[in-house]
Amino acid sequence: MTRAAPTEASPRTGPASYADLFSVLRHVRIDRGALCFAALLTLVEVGGTLGFPLLTRTIVDGSGQMAATGGLFGRPVIVQLVLVLLAAAAAAAVARYLTSRAGLSLGARLRSAAIERLVAAPVTYLDGLASGEVTSRVINDTKAVAQLISRESLNAASAVLLLAGAALVLFSMDAALAGILFGVIGAAFLAMLPVMLTMAAVAYRTQDETAKLSGRLTQVFAEMRMVKTFGAEERERRRADTGIFALFALGCRSARIEAALSPVMTLAVTISLVTILAYGGMRVAAGSLSSGTLTAFLLYIFTVVGPLAQLTSFFSQLSVARGASTRLAEVLRLAPEWSAPPTPRAAAGRTPKALTFDQIRFSYGDRLALSLEGLVFAPGSRTAIIGPSGSGKSTLLALIERFYTPDQGSIRHGDENIVAIPLREWRARIGYVAQTSAMLSGSVRDNLLYGIDRPVGEEAIASALALSRSDGFVAALPAGLDTQIGERGARLSGGERQRLAIARMFLRDPEILLLDEATSSLDEENAHLVLQGLEALMRGRTCILVTHRMTGLEAMDQIVALDGGELVERGAPEALLSGAGFYRRLVHRQFLQEKSA
Numbered sequence: 065m066t067r068a069a070p071t072e073a074s075p076r077t078g079p080a081s082y083a084d085l086f087s088v089l090r091h092v093r094i095d096r097g098a099l100c101f102a103a104l105l106t107l108v109e110v111g112g113t114l115g116f117p118l119l120t121r122t123i124v125d126g127s128g129q130m131a132a133t134g135g136l137f138g139r140p141v142i143v144q145l146v147l148v149l150l151a152a153a154a155a156a157a158v159a160r161y162l163t164s165r166a167g168l169s170l171g172a173r174l175r176s177a178a179i180e181r182l183v184a185a186p187v188t189y190l191d192g193l194a195s196g197e198v199t200s201r202v203i204n205d206t207k208a209v210a211q212l213i214s215r216e217s218l219n220a221a222s223a224v225l226l227l228a229g230a231a232l233v234l235f236s237m238d239a240a241l242a243g244i245l246f247g248v249i250g251a252a253f254l255a256m257l258p259v260m261l262t263m264a265a266v267a268y269r270t271q272d273e274t275a276k277l278s279g280r281l282t283q284v285f286a287e288m289r290m291v292k293t294f295g296a297e298e299r300e301r302r303r304a305d306t307g308i309f310a311l312f313a314l315g316c317r318s319a320r321i322e323a324a325l326s327p328v329m330t331l332a333v334t335i336s337l338v339t340i341l342a343y344g345g346m347r348v349a350a351g352s353l354s355s356g357t358l359t360a361f362l363l364y365i366f367t368v369v370g371p372l373a374q375l376t377s378f379f380s381q382l383s384v385a386r387g388a389s390t391r392l393a394e395v396l397r398l399a400p401e402w403s404a405p406p407t408p409r410a411a412a413g414r415t416p417k418a419l420t421f422d423q424i425r426f427s428y429g430d431r432l433a434l435s436l437e438g439l440v441f442a443p444g445s446r447t448a449i450i451g452p453s454g455s456g457k458s459t460l461l462a463l464i465e466r467f468y469t470p471d472q473g474s475i476r477h478g479d480e481n482i483v484a485i486p487l488r489e490w491r492a493r494i495g496y497v498a499q500t501s502a503m504l505s506g507s508v509r510d511n512l513l514y515g516i517d518r519p520v521g522e523e524a525i526a527s528a529l530a531l532s533r534s535d536g537f538v539a540a541l542p543a544g545l546d547t548q549i550g551e552r553g554a555r556l557s558g559g560e561r562q563r564l565a566i567a568r569m570f571l572r573d574p575e576i577l578l579l580d581e582a583t584s585s586l587d588e589e590n591a592h593l594v595l596q597g598l599e600a601l602m603r604g605r606t607c608i609l610v611t612h613r614m615t616g617l618e619a620m621d622q623i624v625a626l627d628g629g630e631l632v633e634r635g636a637p638e639a640l641l642s643g644a645g646f647y648r649r650l651v652h653r654q655f656l657q658e659k660s661a
């Protein structure tokens with residue numbers, strides 16, 4: 065079956081924008097209370113950080129009077145200093161915890177919201193995604209946004225407050241010294257600004273490359289047997305290496321930038337220190353500056369440098385989060401393909417209804433894939449859809465499953481247009497068995513009961529296993545029904561997986577059964593067992609079977625032959641065999657092929 069994505073449904077990767085960031089934030093609740101409280105605590109921390117050099121000045125200027133009382137708390141200055149430091153440290157610790165917690169909970173909510181949208185997204189969208197890339201994006205992009213909103217925003221706010229507060233205090237203490245300090249450190253910061261912007265771009269690209277590598281590796285490990293069969297291990301290793309070394313190069317660039325940033329800032333600090341010491345020392349000697357003020361200035365150098373580093377980190381994270389939110393916003397905007405949970409159906413007493421295709425036209429993009437004037441699948445009947453590769457057989461099944469919506473016309477189940485039926489309720493009426501049926505890692509039982517919400521008794525399971533001819537091999541498994549079958553059922557044979565898929569269908573009990581080449585990948589012996597199971601499963605259901613095998617179709621009620629997306633022949637097998645059309649030609653050709661084999 066060929067189901068690639070129509071190009072217009074491919075995920076968008078446009079330029080990063082703030083609108084996307086805000087749109088992402090609108091989808092989830094932010095712990096504003098916790099963040100506001102953390103902001104208040106940060107004010108205490110900022111106050112402490114700014115107050116500490118001032119108190120030190122008081123101590124230095126009044127040397128020998130450390131025990132003098134007065135000031136804000138009416139206590140000895142040294143006690144005030146300790147109290148301020150302790151309060152600032154405690155406030156910082158609680159603010160960090162609250163911020164981290166708010167960030168983690170925002171990240172969790174974003175992930176949960178993204179997964180909610182992705183699992184409910186239409187097939188047209190999901191077809192265009194690389195699963196590993198999506199996983200990486202859901203984990204890393206959400207983390208980037210959450211960190212920006214929590215830790216980085218608060219750090220940036222505290223940095224701005226500290227810088228503003230320090231400027232206020234320093235200029236009111238001594239404008240000339242303050243000018244030197246802000247001049248030197250400000251100049252270093254401005255000189256490094258382009259480098260910092262490059263750093264932000266590198267961080268953004270690193271995020272992107274990580275997602276791509278993760279997407280590629282997930283795909284390779286999921287199809288490892290194919291890789292080995294084609295002897296493509298070396299090729300895949302080289303392709304992975306391309307991604308790995310692209311990340312290495314980005315990492316090195318980022319390390320170079322960090323390595324360059326750090327000595328420049330250290331140099332700025334040293335120049336400030338020396339200049340302030342030299343100039344301040346002269347003024348202390350001249351008596352126009354107190355030694356306490358000079359000490360306070362020296363301490364403030366570090367108060368000013370720290371926030372600048374925090375601002376750098378904020379802008380870098382802002383760039384990563386903006387990029388991340390472009391992709392996240394797209395996911396969060398996805399409309400679910402269904403809106404209501406399926407209504408429980410009475411298991412017994414349902415009356416099969418006809419499935420009618422009426423004037424259907426459907427295209428993938430601008431490529432017409434199916435055009436059917438009229439086609440009826442009578443209730444409880446068996447239809448084989450035949451036709452050359454690419455003739456639209458799987459598309460017909462996909463339209464019944466409502467993976468795609470026809471561009472024109474309608475498909476009716478009884479009198480109801482299927483698009484009017486709640487999607488999950490409609491899908492609950494359908495059973496689909498593919499050429500290689502999907503199994504998840506887990507036990508045999510987990511796979512049998514997959515997607516079944518009602519309680520299922522042991523007898524029902526035993527009966528499903530017996531009807532699908534799975535009872536023998538399941539009983540022989542080391543832990544029977546509780547045997548782990550490996551990722552995608554790798555520990556079972558193809559035939560065993562098919563029989564389990566049929567057993568699962570007995571438990572699901574669908575009204576309409578879609579079989580897409582359900583026996584074509586099996587050898588005669590296995591096909592025989594699977595066919596026995598299928599025969600039991602098909603009883604009383606409307607069955608539509610896509611096949612390339614012309615043998616065994618005599619038992620069908622009708623054969624529908626497609627070519628180029630159009631119906632070219634339709635009728636009972638015996639009627640078509642007596643004619644000179646498509647079906648007869650295919651049966652004849654296959655007969656000759658089998659004879660010559």
Ligand SMILES: Nc1ncnc2c1ncn2[C@@H]1O[C@H](COP(=O)(O)OP(=O)(O)OP(=O)(O)O)[C@@H](O)[C@H]1O
Binds near residue numbers: 068070431457
């Ligand atoms: N998701 C898709 N996007 C674009 N084109 C598609 C998509 N799926 C199928 N097609 C195209 O639509 C046409 C019908 O495909 P379809 O899979 O229905 O054929 P098929 O009869 O089932 O073929 P096969 O027997 O090889 O499985 C083909 O030309 C195919 O390339």
